[in-house]
Amino acid sequence: MTPHTRACILSTGDELITGQLQDTNMRWLASELTIMGISVVQCATVPDDLETLTATMLRLTTCAPLLIVSGGLGPTEGDLTRHALAEAMSDQLVTDDAAQRWLDEFLRSRGRNWNALQARQTLRPSRARMLPNAVGTAPGLHGVVGEGVLGCDVFCLPGPPNELSAMWRASVLPALRPPADQTVRTRLLHVIGIGEADLASKLGPMMARTRLPLIGVTASQGVLTLRLRYAGPGSRLDADAAIDADVAALSAQLGDNILGDGSLSTSELMIAALGRAGKTLAVAESCTGGLLGAMLTQVPGSSTSFSGGLIVYSNGLKTALAGVPSELIAEHGAVSSQVAAALASGARERTAASYALAITGIAGPDGGSVAKPVGTVYIGLAGGATEPEVRHFRFSGTREDVRARAAGSALGMLHFELRQTNPRPKLLWQQGDAQTAAC
Ligand code: AMP
Numbered sequence: 155m156t157p158h159t160r161a162c163i164l165s166t167g168d169e170l171i172t173g174q175l176q177d178t179n180m181r182w183l184a185s186e187l188t189i190m191g192i193s194v195v196q197c198a199t200v201p202d203d204l205e206t207l208t209a210t211m212l213r214l215t216t217c218a219p220l221l222i223v224s225g226g227l228g229p230t231e232g233d234l235t236r237h238a239l240a241e242a243m244s245d246q247l248v249t250d251d252a253a254q255r256w257l258d259e260f261l262r263s264r265g266r267n268w269n270a271l272q273a274r275q276t277l278r279p280s281r282a283r284m285l286p287n288a289v290g291t292a293p294g295l296h297g298v299v300g301e302g303v304l305g306c307d308v309f310c311l312p313g314p315p316n317e318l319s320a321m322w323r324a325s326v327l328p329a330l331r332p333p334a335d336q337t338v339r340t341r342l343l344h345v346i347g348i349g350e351a352d353l354a355s356k357l358g359p360m361m362a363r364t365r366l367p368l369i370g371v372t373a374s375q376g377v378l379t380l381r382l383r384y385a386g387p388g389s390r391l392d393a394d395a396a397i398d399a400d401v402a403a404l405s406a407q408l409g410d411n412i413l414g415d416g417s418l419s420t421s422e423l424m425i426a427a428l429g430r431a432g433k434t435l436a437v438a439e440s441c442t443g444g445l446l447g448a449m450l451t452q453v454p455g456s457s458t459s460f461s462g463g464l465i466v467y468s469n470g471l472k473t474a475l476a477g478v479p480s481e482l483i484a485e486h487g488a489v490s491s492q493v494a495a496a497l498a499s500g501a502r503e504r505t506a507a508s509y510a511l512a513i514t515g516i517a518g519p520d521g522g523s524v525a526k527p528v529g530t531v532y533i534g535l536a537g538g539a540t541e542p543e544v545r546h547f548r549f550s551g552t553r554e555d556v557r558a559r560a561a562g563s564a565l566g567m568l569h570f571e572l573r574q575t576n577p578r579p580k581l582l583w584q585q586g587d588a589q590t591a592a593c
């Protein structure tokens with residue numbers, strides 16, 4: 155039988171194609187397949203339309219020996235995956251007696267009545283088999299489209315993510331034939347304080363597309379993530395050794411710009427780094443309104459390193475809670491390097507934490523001026539060897555982006571402080587150099 159070296163993914167749903175719902179199943183399936191060494195060669199999303207669904211299904215079965223379909227297995231008129239599979243297999247739908255009995259029993263045990271529409275969920279192409287659903291009412295399907303070496307295994311899974319993943323584990327994984335002569339290992343590394351283009355030119359031939367391990371980069375909210383992927387011959391140990399050698403080479407090249415393990419979030423990395431240093435952190439947040447504190451407290455066990463913080467949205471609370479002199483606010487404005495420094499110092503003094511990060515800025519969409527446009531944010535860090543360090547940023551994007559980027563950049567500042575990196579590398583969106591400000 156042909157090994158499943160390559161795969162396609164097909165998602166169906168009007169809610170996906172209209173942008174109402176994010177296709178998280180595709181992302182999850184792609185990552186599961188990739189981890190197993192099965193290359194995903196095409197992903198498609200189609201509406202609940204029989205003609206489009208069937209045509210796309212047929213096309214994808216010619217691209218790879220494995221196709222995973224998500225959605226369209228419910229009881230309504232809009233659930234057309236089983237009909238499309240029957241057409242793609244040039245087959246007819248028949249009632250599956252076992253599925254009928256199972257569904258009867260399932261509904262009875264939950265005190266629910268049989269609905270005529272549910273009969274749809276007991277149908278399968280005559281040459282396909284049903285995959286039991288341990289979590290919901292829609293059975294999955296497995297059929298083969300095409301013959302011999304051209305045959306493609308099609309697995310149709312229900313749309314609800316919990317049902318899809320349970321069926322994947324119970325019925326699809328055991329039936330897969332991943333390539334036997336290939337080992338696939340992936341490692342991720344977060345990098346900050348360097349732009350994507352600068353990173354690519356610094357790494358030069360290490361980023362060649364023909365290289366093994368293959369190194370790719372993605373950028374999100376000011377953090378670059380390097381993906382080192384070994385997909386080739388040899389054992390798992392060989393693959394890990396090749397990736398280890400690359401990580402060592404990258405560390406030598408990028409030094410403190412490496413934030414850490416890319417499978418962890420920036421907050422997880424910073425909580426761990428604070429723990430290793432035996433230090434604690436507090437925050438004073440104006441325009442982020444507690445976002446930074448929320449990101450940090452999402453990390454289990456963060457209480458050992460995160461002391462807490464102040465949400466000081468109004469000028470009055472900046473003075474009352476963080477001790478920022480009202481004259482300082484009157485003179486420089488609440489969004490200023492002086493106030494960011496005073497907020498950081500005040501929060502550190504009042505919480506007795508080793509470090510305090512303070513954020514003050516204009517998240518928008520209103521409130522900007524020529525001198526301080528929307529996206530202007532000052533971030534202060536107190537607790538270092540010198541006076542508070544302050545950086546001035548001009549973030550782009552929506553209110554949500556500005557707030558997320560501000561919170562992420564604050565953690566980036568903490569990273570370079572904990573590493574004692576000098577001179578401090580500039581972060582993305584930063585204006586000018588880091589300043590130290592007496593307050
Ligand atoms: P279906 O199996 O098409 O009836 O889908 C049932 C429900 O699963 C939908 O209403 C969505 O809430 C969810 N769903 C379907 N497809 C996806 C997908 N690709 N990603 C995430 N959720 C989905």
Ligand code: MG
Nearest residue numbers: 166167225226
């Ligand atoms: Mg649907």
